[in-house]
Amino acid sequence: MGPARRAGQGSPGPGAGARTARYCSPPEAEAAVVAAGRAAALSYKSWRDFAAGYILGRCLHFDDEEFGNWYTDMVDVHRVLMPDPESPWLTVSFR
Numbered sequence: 499m500g501p502a503r504r505a506g507q508g509s510p511g512p513g514a515g516a517r518t519a520r521y522c523s524p525p526e527a528e529a530a531v532v533a534a535g536r537a538a539a540l541s542y543k544s545w546r547d548f549a550a551g552y553i554l555g556r557c558l559h560f561d562d563e564e565f566g567n568w569y570t571d572m573v574d575v576h577r578v579l580m581p582d583p584e585s586p587w588l589t590v591s592f593r
Contacts, residue, residue, distance in 0.1 A: 538592075539592065545592050549587070552572070553569065556568055557569040557572070
């Protein structure tokens with residue numbers, strides 16, 4: 499593993515949390531992300547559908563099964579990403 503980055507020194511890149519915590523190696527992290535992507539593609543037909551499932555699951559898990567701050571925060575993110583022409587939800591193919 500390379501030297502640790504200091505806060506504010508550029509983007510640490512995908513999987514940085516898992517690597518920093520040493521849960522897995524970079525190839526293992528990549529394999530886990532690819533497997534999660536495949537599972538999502540089997541369960542959802544679009545980023546919009548995936549986002550709806552993610553938001554609902556996050557609410558039920560973190561908001562004591564109520565629509566509180568976690569819900570409103572996630573809906574705000576959804577509303578920003580869905581209409582933005584440069585959003586990864588519109589520029590990166592879901593499948």
